[in-house]
Amino acid sequence: MKCDCCLKRKKLFESFAAVKTENGKLNLCVDCNDLAYKLRDDAKEGNKDKFNKHLEELEKRCKKAKPIFEDWKKSFLADLYKCFPSEESTADNEKCQP
Numbered sequence: 498m499k500c501d502c503c504l505k506r507k508k509l510f511e512s513f514a515a516v517k518t519e520n521g522k523l524n525l526c527v528d529c530n531d532l533a534y535k536l537r538d539d540a541k542e543g544n545k546d547k548f549n550k551h552l553e554e555l556e557k558r559c560k561k562a563k564p565i566f567e568d569w570k571k572s573f574l575a576d577l578y579k580c581f582p583s584e585e586s587t588a589d590n591e592k593c594q595p
């Protein structure tokens with residue numbers, strides 16, 4: 498099994514995270530899964546600086562990611578971006594449920 502994000506091969510005794518997506522199951526290695534959790538936490542905290550830093554790390558890892566990861570990432574990030582309401586609309590903040 499390989500990580501759908503960084504394509505790292507699963508080692509014996511290593512546990513990959515399985516993420517359910519619209520297109521099937523996504524397999525993430527510990528490191529990529531960790532980053533996803535960090536991004537979610539940053540969004541919850543409304544910490545855009547940290548969020549951008551972790552996003553940069555994720556983008557570096559997923560350069561060769563499979564299409565299923567790209568699709569998942571798109572909707573995952575779209576949800577998280579709702580946590581950073583633009584200055585004009587504060588109503589977006591209510592939709593933040595990462």
Ligand SMILES: [Zn+2]
Binds near residue numbers: 502504525526529558
């Ligand atoms: Zn990975």
